[in-house]
Amino acid sequence: MTAVKRAASMEGEAFSTLCTPALVVDVDGVKRNAQRMIERCQNLGVQLRPHMKTHKTLECADIMTGGSRRCIVVSTLPEACFYADHGFDDILYAYSLPFDKVERCAALSERLDLFQVLLDHPHALDQLKKRPLRDGRLWHIWLKLDCGNGRAGVLHSEPEALTLAQAICETEGVELTGVYAHCGNSYNCKGVEEIQTVAQETTDFTLQFMEKLRTVGITCKSSIGSTPSCSHPVKDMAQLSEVHPGNYGFYDVQQTVIGSCSLEDVAVRVLTRVIGHCPHRNQLLIDCGWSGLSLDGAGKLPTGYAVIEGHPNLKLLSMTQEHGRVEPISGPLDYSKYPLGALLALIPYHSCASAAMHPVYHVHSEGRLLGKWIPTRGW
């Protein structure tokens, strides 16, 4: 290949060939983020069980599991099936057992070496009792504990938590595999100190509960996590069995505001093009609306719904389905900098939400497109 030809073909694989809006993933960034989390967990001596909900792709799962295809968390059953269909195993469906999905959970439990469910209520245990697994298999159950997150889970401080753990242990056909506490309350933090306060508190409550279990003769695994807390773990997390962060593969602007990472770590962008000049409003139009970015992050950033890379004076003010309105934070827009058709890169406020809008992710290394990742969707 001549030098000219190679340059041309590389040009042909550049961002400029993409139709917008397009979600682009910097695979080197993902690898760096994944590797750092793997090393952090190795240093701590805890098992990393990465959550797949942000990306829902095989390729990113491979990177996050270091190629093992073992030990993951999923948020939906289509994710579980998708990964199971592609040779993944040791899958934890970390969602308070949905009664409508017991049969699908049973099928996965009977098919995989290790499919694990989660529950936080005796009724859910009743549902599992009613559906014993074939071939003497056991339901592998994680007990969901609320250690201050204020979403799902039995309150760690309530006697019901211990009672439910004991009921699981006493029930035939099931096994108490672990105790799971997601510290989503770390999303209210600003800075490492606050993150570590939440991480410490969640760890303390979880370890105290594990101690209570031991006093009644129960031992099982323990897992806490979130991207903020696992990006800045506290020493005592070494006493846990596992951690379960997920967002860190991509990271996002929200994580930079919390203090989990720096903007350079964010491995995902939504590419968009300038499609209109509106000098009478001092605005630009871009071809990314909420269908390409999501409405997550409203009112959170001085730059609006995203950070526009390399243009700190631009604000993504509002979006309709396929349009975004951009204006300068101050002063008049210099339209000569933003000709019609010009590419802009939006750094998403919440990468889970932006990724959820895209049926395809375009993967690149240093701006050269390498291929596509196709996420799974639905319920």
Next chain:
Amino acid sequence: MTAVKRAASMEGEAFSTLCTPALVVDVDGVKRNAQRMIERCQNLGVQLRPHMKTHKTLECADIMTGGSRRCIVVSTLPEACFYADHGFDDILYAYSLPFDKVERCAALSERLDLFQVLLDHPHALDQLKKRPLRDGRLWHIWLKLDCGNGRAGVLHSEPEALTLAQAICETEGVELTGVYAHCGNSYNCKGVEEIQTVAQETTDFTLQFMEKLRTVGITCKSSIGSTPSCSHPVKDMAQLSEVHPGNYGFYDVQQTVIGSCSLEDVAVRVLTRVIGHCPHRNQLLIDCGWSGLSLDGAGKLPTGYAVIEGHPNLKLLSMTQEHGRVEPISGPLDYSKYPLGALLALIPYHSCASAAMHPVYHVHSEGRLLGKWIPTRGW
């Protein structure tokens, strides 16, 4: 089939068999909404060109076009290709010509009887000039006019609008098919009177512009629309060639707030199940988060992100990816009314946004499931 068997099989096809969250479409409601719009346009004497962006399915397009599969608007090229692949024609891609998609537009123009593009800038006309269509075909161009919406379009009052129309007419290989003004500003209205004020204003500005065109010897079609304005058209809209509403197939809570329709007209729900009781917070958890509903409508309704059908005292307070937090607007929650696993129906604030989150819609008639509609996605 015995009566008992029939009852059982009908039960087997009921909502209770659906895994949640699930988007369900009341096909009778869609047909009523579509028929009413068809009749309203017939009575006015204008051509209805329904927009597909809300649902993006073949089945709903069939209903909205009265089975003709002709004369539609789309918001993306995958929609255009999807409909073209299934025998639809006379398709208007009503999006300010994106330069990255000229070649795909050309392919559709050369393949369909009538594929139409839209533009609002002389640069876009230059792009089309550079790509003449094969076999002597013409680019069919709609000029996008901004009649007060404040998004895309040349301002109707600016001399540039007329200049651009003339430039289109004078350019070889293209034809000025029509003038398109979307009155999205009708979404700021409350009540029929305000809606009709916007409808009247958009109509007046458009007709004035058509008159200016005529004085320079140009005739072409005209189209305005939005679901609010076409649900309550003003008499003068009869002087337009076409209208282009889209949301009315499903309608939604936002449209009831604007005054386009009543809550009974909303033909879409997101079904969800109770998955947690949180008496210490006076809250319920449901299995619908933003991935099943979208975050559209934040802060707009006393009932939060949606209306929970049949439960006017419930508020959908907040959502994470797969969880919703529900609390009573006043008083303590009576948990006996909401057992774990109980189904709730969310009436979406914005059906375009909720539908965009679902890879499958479940279609029913009076609660009996009839089948699935699969939308197209992406760009």
